[in-house]
Amino acid sequence: MAQIFHRSTNFIARFSVYSALFLVGVALIAVLAVARSPYMTRQNISREQPLQFSHKHHVGDDGIDCRYCHTGVETSAVAGIPPTKTCMNCHAVLFNNAAYLEPIRESYRSDKSIQWVKVHRLADFVYFNHSIHVNKGVGCSSCHGQVNQMPLVFQANTLLMQWCLDCHRNPEQVLRPKDQIFNMDWRAPDNQEEVGAKLREEYQLRTTAELTSCSTCHR
């Protein structure tokens, strides 16, 4: 009986099997790369807000402390978005007839919340707590970037679990003295490793094993 296939089909068969495997590999890498890209994490993408509130102006130019508005940051899990009344503390008098600020006044009159667009969104199975970070030497700008230079806030970091763990494994790299937590312009000194190790002891941080345990962040 004559052969059905020519010898050359051996090559074609092998080639297609290997290239298929190759394609699957490329596809997997592509999927993982896309998942880590700003397209998915939305890193560095500013969001439009119902009113274009500028942190650059309020923090950078006016020097208002983070805690003036985000009052919960030292005592609770969420830093908190201020109620419209906090805006009115100043804007009842300042620029009180600017058309730009009408949504604020409307919200204050009608008792309807302004629906700010959430920029830093964690998955619902992450139990992040601001107060523990702030009270144990992690400054705002370590995660949020230099908000005092952001006209519209964007997410300065990926917020991927890998990024959380980078720090939970080696918190010394970001720990600051207590009076620098809310300083937006803080830069790590040259001997940060040394200072960080000392601060880690002073703040009585948990061991790395505990800091990276699943139930530290997931419950």
Next chain:
Amino acid sequence: MNDTSRLLVAASVALCLSFGSGCEYLRQDMANQPKNRPLSPSEFFVDGRSERPLVENAVARGALADDELFLPKDSNNFPLPVDLKLLERGEERYKIFCSPCHGLQGDGNGMVAVRGMKRPPSYHQDRLRQAANGYFYDNITNGFGQMLGYSAQIPPRDRWAIVAYIRALQLSRNAKAADLPAELREKLNQGATPAAKPSGTNDSRGGSF
């Protein structure tokens, strides 16, 4: 191409499509659980807030302990022991909440006031130096003139810490060198010549913490 390879290619293309562009965030349902997080919107309540407003006259758990902190406006008592810790807390809270308008030294030339608000009165005028402690506490709580109340932002204990710090600011303008402890007086004498600071520079503004 034979059937096997065609199948493989088809499978990998399908994989790419379903993972790459189909579902945003590549996330599973547990990332979006049907629960409310603080300040998240809600379709259940008519006003769209999951955060429910307090029922009128509700008292938060533990808040009864604060009763002793509520003093009448004309009372000059001080309900907490005044120590360095309280003053430092007061300084910190003052810088956060008060200095934008009242300025770091209480002159009423904070950054926000400079932007065009009617300037708040200086703490160093006689009327306010004579005012009772309760007067300051009441103004922080309920507001005064153009200033809205800060009861939502500053808990009672911190309000008293701020009152203590304002008193310290007032005293700082009227203290005599003789009132200082010996060591501090010495430091003052040493530093007097080179550190003759020009007063009223940017330091007293609220803008530069």
